[in-house]
Amino acid sequence: xxxxxxxxxxxxxxxxxxxxxxxxxxxxxxxxxxxxxxxxxxxxxxxxxxxxxxxxxxxxxxxxxxxxxxxxxxxxxxxxxxxxxxxxxxxxxxxxxxxxxxxxxxxxxxxxxxxxxxxxxxxxxxxxxxxxxxxxxxxxxxxxxxxxxxxxxxxxxxxxxxxxxxxxxxxxxxxxxxxxxxxxxxxxxxxxxxxxxxxxxxxxxxxxxxxxxxxxxxxxxxxxxxxxxxxxxxxxxxxxxxxxxxxxxxxxxxxxxxxxxxxxxxxxxxxxxxxxxxxxxxxxxxxxxxxxxxxxxxxxxxxxxxxxxxxxxxxxxxxxxxxxxxxxxxxxxxxxxxxxxxxxxxxxxxxxxxxxxxxxxxxxxxxxxxxxxxxxxxxxxxxxxxxxxxxxxxxxxxxx
Amino acid sequence: xxxxxxxxxxxxxxxxxxxxxxxxxxxxxxxxxxxxxxxxxxxxxxxxxxxxxxxxxxxxxxxxxxxxxxxxxxxxxxxxxxxxxxxxxxxxxxxxxxxxxxxxxxxxxxxxxxxxxxxxxxxxxxxxxxxxxxxxxxxxxxxxxxxxxxxxxxxxxxxxxxxxxxxxxxxxxxxxxxxxxxxxxxxxxxxxxxxxxxxxxxxxxxxxxxxxxxxxxxxxxxxxxxxxxxxxxxxxxxxxxxxxxxxxxxxxxxxxxxxxxxxxxxxxxxxxxxxxxxx
Numbered sequence: 152x153x154x155x156x157x158x159x160x161x162x163x164x165x166x167x168x169x170x171x172x173x174x175x176x177x178x179x180x181x182x183x184x185x186x187x188x189x190x191x192x193x194x195x196x197x198x199x200x201x202x203x204x205x206x207x208x209x210x211x212x213x214x215x216x217x218x219x220x221x222x223x224x225x226x227x228x229x230x231x232x233x234x235x236x237x238x239x240x241x242x243x244x245x246x247x248x249x250x251x252x253x254x255x256x257x258x259x260x261x262x263x264x265x266x267x268x269x270x271x272x273x274x275x276x277x278x279x280x281x282x283x284x285x286x287x288x289x290x291x292x293x294x295x296x297x298x299x300x301x302x303x304x305x306x307x308x309x310x311x312x313x314x315x316x317x318x319x320x321x322x323x324x325x326x327x328x329x330x331x332x333x334x335x336x337x338x339x340x341x342x343x344x345x346x347x348x349x350x351x352x353x354x355x356x357x358x359x360x361x362x363x364x365x366x367x368x369x370x371x372x373x374x375x376x377x378x379x380x381x382x383x384x385x386x387x388x389x390x391x392x393x394x395x396x397x398x399x400x401x402x403x404x405x406x407x408x409x410x411x412x413x414x415x416x417x418x419x420x421x422x423x424x425x426x427x428x429x430x431x432x433x434x435x436x437x438x439x440x441x442x443x444x445x446x447x448x449x450x451x452x453x454x455x456x457x458x459x460x461x462x463x464x465x466x467x468x469x470x471x472x473x474x475x476x477x478x479x480x481x482x483x484x485x486x487x488x489x490x491x492x493x494x495x496x497x498x499x500x501x502x503x504x505x506x507x508x509x510x511x512x513x514x515x516x517x518x519x520x521x522x523x524x525x526x527x528x529x530x531x532x533x534x535x536x537x538x539x540x541x542x543x544x545x546x547x548x549x550x551x
Numbered sequence: 552x553x554x555x556x557x558x559x560x561x562x563x564x565x566x567x568x569x570x571x572x573x574x575x576x577x578x579x580x581x582x583x584x585x586x587x588x589x590x591x592x593x594x595x596x597x598x599x600x601x602x603x604x605x606x607x608x609x610x611x612x613x614x615x616x617x618x619x620x621x622x623x624x625x626x627x628x629x630x631x632x633x634x635x636x637x638x639x640x641x642x643x644x645x646x647x648x649x650x651x652x653x654x655x656x657x658x659x660x661x662x663x664x665x666x667x668x669x670x671x672x673x674x675x676x677x678x679x680x681x682x683x684x685x686x687x688x689x690x691x692x693x694x695x696x697x698x699x700x701x702x703x704x705x706x707x708x709x710x711x712x713x714x715x716x717x718x719x720x721x722x723x724x725x726x727x728x729x730x731x732x733x734x735x736x737x738x739x740x741x742x743x744x745x746x747x748x749x750x751x752x753x754x755x756x757x758x759x760x761x762x763x764x765x766x767x768x769x770x771x772x773x774x775x776x777x778x779x780x781x782x783x784x785x786x787x788x789x790x791x792x793x794x795x796x797x798x799x800x801x802x803x804x805x806x807x808x809x810x811x812x813x814x815x816x817x818x819x820x821x822x823x824x825x826x827x828x829x830x
Contacts, residue, residue, distance in 0.1 A: 163563075166828065220827070224561060224668035227824030232562035239559055241667065248663050252592040264584040265667055316557075 156201040156317055156349035157222070161231035163193045163373075164217050191217040193373045194231070199366075201236070204350040206364035206381050208357070208388050210429065214373040215353045216321065222351065223319050237316030237349070240267050242307075251295035255286060255305050258294050262309045276312040283338070284308035300534030311338045321353045339363060355430070357385045389426060397428060399521045401505075402444075408516040413445030413452065413507055416484070418521045423490075432528030433536070433545065437494045439469065443507065443515075444484035451510040452478050454487055456503050456520075458496075460542050466501070467544055498527040499542035567821050575670050582673045586680035593681075608644070608689045612637045612696075619757040627759055630792045631700045634693065638791050639756035639784045641689035642714065646722040646780055647747045648682035649675075653726025654743045658733050661830040671823050672816075675726040679719060686715070693791075702792060710790035714783050717805050721779040724811025731819040734829050754780045759788075760800070776800040779808040 167188050192214040199205050207215050220226045222233065223241035248265040249258050259280055263273040273280075281287055284305040286297070294302060320339075339350070354360050360367055360381055367384035369377045369391075377387055398419035407414070419440045420428045431437060441454060456469040469489050471478065478487065505520035506513060527536055530545040537545075575582075594600045612633055619625045620632030627635040653675035657664065660674050697703070704711075733739040753775075755763055760781055764772040776782045782804025789796040822829075 221561075224559070225665065226827045228561065228563040230563050232560070232564075234561075235559040236557075238557045248667070250588055250592055252595045253588065257588075257591070261584050261588050264581045265663065265669065267581075267669070269580055 154201055155198045156203070156237060157197075157199040157233060157235045157351070159195055159197045159222075159231070159233040162195040162218075162221060162228055162233055163230035164191045164221055164226065165189070165229040166191050190229075190373050192221065192370075195370075195375055197368060197375065197378065199349060199351065201349055202347045203366060204352060204364045206360035206367035206384070207351060207353040207370060208355070208360060208367060208384060209370035209376075213371045215370055217373070218370065219319050219321050219351070219353055235317055238267065238314075239317040239319065240310075240313045240315035241319035242266075242310045242313075242321065249294055249302065249306065252293055254292060255284075255290045255294055255297070256281075258305070259309055262306060266310065266313055268314060272314050276314075280308050280312050283311065283334075298534065303534055307335055311335065315348075317349045317351070319351045319353075357389065361385050397431065397521075397523055401517060401520060404517055404520075406518070409507070409513040411514065412447075413443055413449050413509060413514040415505055415507060415515050415517055415520065416442040416444050418442075418503070418505070420523065431494055431496075431523060431525045433495070433497060433525055434493045434528040434530035434532070437491045439489040439491070441487045441489070441505075442484070443487065445514070446483070448483050449478075449481050449509050449514075452481060453508045453511075454489075455506045455508070456489075457506075458501050458503050461500050461502055461522075466542070467495075493530060493545075493547075494525065494528070495530065495544045495546075496525045497530075497537070497541060497543045497545060498525055498539040500524045501542065567824060571670065571672070571816075571820055575672060575676075578670050578673055581669055582677045582680065585673065585677040586684075589677065589681045590684055604685060604688045605692060608637065608641060608685075608692050611640055611644075612692075615640065615757045625758045625762075628794060630788070630794065631702060634696050634700055634702055635759075635788070635792070636757055637689075637693050637696055638788055639754075641686060641693055642718045642784055642787050643751065643754060643756045643780060644689065645682050645686040645715075646718050646725075646783075647751070648685060649679040649719070649722030650725040650729070651744050651747050652678035652682065653723065654729030654733060655740055656726070657730045657826065658737065658740055658830070664830055665827050671826055672727070672819055675730045676723065678726065679723050682722070683719075686718075697791070704791050705793050707790045707793050710786060714787035714790060717783045717786070717808055718780070720805075720812045721783065721808035724779075724808055724813075724815045727815030727819045728811065731815070731822050734822060734826055750778065750780075754778055755784055756780075759794075760785050764800075773800065773803060776803040777807055779804045779811070783808070 165188050195218065207218060209215050217226075219241065221228050222235070223239065225241075248262055250261060253261065259277065260270065260273055264270070268276075281290055284301075284307075286301050286305055289297065289301065294305075297305070339352075350363075352360065352364060364381040366379065367381040368375055369384050369388055371391075377384060379387075398417060400417050401415045402417070417440075419442075420431060421438045421440055422428055423436045423438065425438070425440075428437065439456075441456075443449075443452075453472045454470060455472075457465060458467050458469065459465045471487070471489075501523055502519055503521045503523070505515075505517045507515040527539045529536060594603055597603060599606065615636040616633045619636065625632070656674040656678050657671065663669075664671060664674075729739050729743050733743075753763065760775065763781065764775040767774055782801040785794070785796055785804075786801050788794040
């Protein structure tokens with residue numbers, strides 16, 4: 152028998168692009184001829200050995216989720232085939248099938264059976280599942296009274312005790328608080344190292360991929376771009392990120408005001424280590440690099456970035472004088488860094504108006520200097536995002 | 552762990568319906584879990600709780616008795632009206648519950664379909680299992696009512712399980728078709744409950760089947776039995792009360808039910824592959 156856990160040959164998925172909803176009879180007839188299609192995943196070949204942990208990385212919309220959906224059989228391929236040796240369970244979203252009226256205890260059985268566990272398997276893991284979730288005291292209470300964090304813990308805890316030989320995991324670790332996340336990662340490491348399971352792990356978290364995976368593939372535009380060891384691929388990915396970074400060149404902007412003696416050159420979002428980011432998430436450490444250049448070395452330079460919604464509406468400001476920080480020993484050109492421990496913006500799009508002043512004289516003023524989008528992230532680590540539809544800021548707080 | 556006991560093979564060019572029954576059997580526990588879930592949450596936060604399951608058939612029986620038995624004085628061929636109505640109504644409820652709930656089950660559980668793989672057919676089938684609990688309770692009520700009226704069944708009672716099986720076939724046949732179609736045409740979601748309600752009036756639940764066939768031209772009186780529940784309810788009344796029975800009519804009804812089930816099963820699995828994309 153083959154030592155491969157998963158063998159993929161020429162796997163592809165083609166989607167039709169729908170204009171409008173065609174799920175009514177009349178709409179269907181009217182739109183019969185207007186159909187277009189694209190390949191979300193095309194001609195993928197890969198063999199994954201048993202017991203290996205494969206990281207799947209790539210930008211959003213690259214086809215990673217399509218690959219998982221195909222392998223987990225949620226959707227059917229348009230081309231190619233694959234064979235998996237062993238039972239396969241997928242954690243595309245934890246807590247699927249949870250019923251709010253049922254107790255946590257009952258939901259363990261329900262969710263377990265939806266994920267493909269037998270009743271006896273669930274029973275034998277039951278104590279461990281309950282203990283791992285940390286919601287022992289509420290286990291006989293209907294799940295509708297749980298906080299979202301508790302629900303996630305319970306759901307992941309069921310999923311973490313799956314007995315399948317092959318696990319497909321997608322971004323599950325993006326939820327829950329930090330200590331629970333660590334627990335999950337440890338559990339996953341346990342699962343792969345000691346139990347010989349094969350895991351396919353889709354993630355944006357390069358560190359997690361590096362820590363957990365033996366090998367990795369990089370997918371972009373529906374195609375396999377590169378495969379290799381996890382380390383090779385994550386560093387390749389980081390490099391490719393730089394090309395997609397949220398960065399803007401301002402040197403050529405003509406629509407600016409001010410004396411022009413010192414001007415903004417560019418703005419770039421980076422992580423703590425100065426690596427450009429391709430994606431911003433609420434609650435993550437972010438540094439905004441502002442490059443300037445002038446005819447002479449500035450003194451008494453102040454930066455003010457007003458942040459607002461797309462259609463005006465002021466939300467907040469980033470400013471060194473606001474923070475009480477003065478720049479010293481600046482050169483004729485240089486980089487100013489605004490460090491945010493936790494990006495406070497809620498999910499949505501924001502516009503930045505930028506202004507430089509030297510001794511209160513405006514030297515440069517650029518409206519809509521940069522427009523950035525923030526993806527949902529768990530700012531407080533509480534599992535509660537409050538809203539993913541409204542722009543605004545998270546205010547640091549705690550309750551007693 | 553026996554690694555090669557489970558080999559999953561997916562091929563874009565493989566036929567759609569191969570090996571479906573075997574897969575379904577592997578997922579019987581899920582089917583039962585879903586059915587138990589539905590049953591348990593149904594009466595959550597109600598004062599009467601499971602008593603509702605008994606109250607519902609009794610109240611309906613009383614209404615039918617009042618309207619058809621007393622007001623319209625329907626001729627049941629010597630069978631006491633309440634048990635006559637209840638016998639038809641118990642099977643009809645099972646049929647309509649399986650058909651309507653099953654027909655809506657896929658759209659209702661679309662979040663699950665988009666997130667997890669399992670044989671989708673589990674969803675409509677689990678609804679039929681929920682309906683079966685009601686049927687069992689209804690049969691107990693019917694038994695009690697028959698005891699009250701001292702209408703003891705004869706040896707024909709052995710045909711009752713058949714009538715129940717055929718009801719399941721008819722209800723599941725309809726739910727497979729409608730649930731699969733509703734993925735593409737949501738209109739069915741809305742039309743189905745009405746359709747089943749209309750069908751109730753064309754089904755000999757509150758009146759004997761003879762009334763229905765006699766209102767049709769004689770040459771096509773058999774058409775009354777194209778409604779699968781007509782012949783099946785006739786069969787049930789034969790088994791319970793030794794009511795008159797024309798086997799040919801039962802055959803027509805059962806034939807329609809079986810055709811619905813077989814074609815529904817095939818159609819369902821034909822569209823199953825793309826359900827997650829279409830929903």
